[in-house]
Amino acid sequence: DAMVIQNPRYQVTQFGKPVTLSCSQTLNHNVMYWYQQKSSQAPKLLFHYYDKDFNNEADTPDNFQSRRPNTSFCFLDIRSPGLGDAAMYLCATSTGLEQETQYFGPGTRLLVL
Amino acid sequence: LAKTTQPISMDSYEGQEVNITCSHNNIATNDYITWYQQFPSQGPRFIIQGYKTKVTNEVASLFIPADRKSSTLSLPRVSLSDTAVYYCLVGDTTPETSYDKVIFGPGTSLSVIP
Numbered sequence: 001d002a003m004v005i006q007n008p009r010y011q012v013t014q015f016g017k018p019v020t021l022s023c024s025q026t027l028n029h030n031v032m033y034w035y036q037q038k039s040s041q042a043p044k045l046l047f048h049y050y051d052k053d054f055n056n057e058a059d060t061p062d063n064f065q066s067r068r069p070n071t072s073f074c075f076l077d078i079r080s081p082g083l084g085d086a087a088m089y090l091c092a093t094s095t096g097l098e099q100e101t102q103y104f105g106p107g108t109r110l111l112v113l
Numbered sequence: 114l115a116k117t118t119q120p121i122s123m124d125s126y127e128g129q130e131v132n133i134t135c136s137h138n139n140i141a142t143n144d145y146i147t148w149y150q151q152f153p154s155q156g157p158r159f160i161i162q163g164y165k166t167k168v169t170n171e172v173a174s175l176f177i178p179a180d181r182k183s184s185t186l187s188l189p190r191v192s193l194s195d196t197a198v199y200y201c202l203v204g205d206t207t208p209e210t211s212y213d214k215v216i217f218g219p220g221t222s223l224s225v226i227p
Contacts (some may be wrong), residue, residue, distance in 0.1 A: 045217075069198050090156050091156075101162060104156030105156050109154070
């Protein structure tokens with residue numbers, strides 16, 4: 001089945017140790033998004049790609065970076081994770097056409113020790 | 114940005130119809146209204162989308178009045194498995210881009226009681 005895949009489902013890292021979260025899609029969608037969702041809060045958009053065009057949300061910390069080497073894959077890099085970065089990280093895709101819905105992956109839960 | 118307001122939480126008994134209303138007073142002319150469902154430890158899942166009047170699919174109905182300043186998600190005969198957070202979103206189409214990004218509001222946590 002076509003889908004959005006996130007690996008791993010759970011990631012543990014140490015304070016200040018760089019970590020990379022992965023997302024892949026078989027939907028061949030143009031747009032890929034990264035969201036951060038903390039406990040009992042709504043998902044918060046960090047950034048998104050339209051093809052190779054990167055769009056950063058104004059309030060996304062510099063500590064968060066992203067790479068999209070090809071259509072299928074997108075990575076979230078956290079350069080120096082702090083305790084406050086512990087959250088669920090959600091990847092989503094959409095076609096990029098007007099008002100098209102987003103398809104979400106299952107998320108990666110990040111724990112920072 | 115079109116901001117949305119929803120009740121924080123709702124309780125319902127199994128078998129009842131549940132209506133969740135969302136306010137979006139500054140919705141733009143081109144914006145659609147989309148509802149997502151999210152279970153714990155899962156990504157949000159699309160439920161329904163509409164622009165005006167009424168939309169119905171196999172899961173839910175969406176009622177949108179003529180002024181489009183609010184919308185109501187209707188879940189018929191809920192079961193325990195409908196316990197989830199429901200998000201109302203209004204499309205954020207920026208002039209600089211040719212695609213949408215949407216901003217999640219706080220969501221409504223629905224608890225279905227046996």
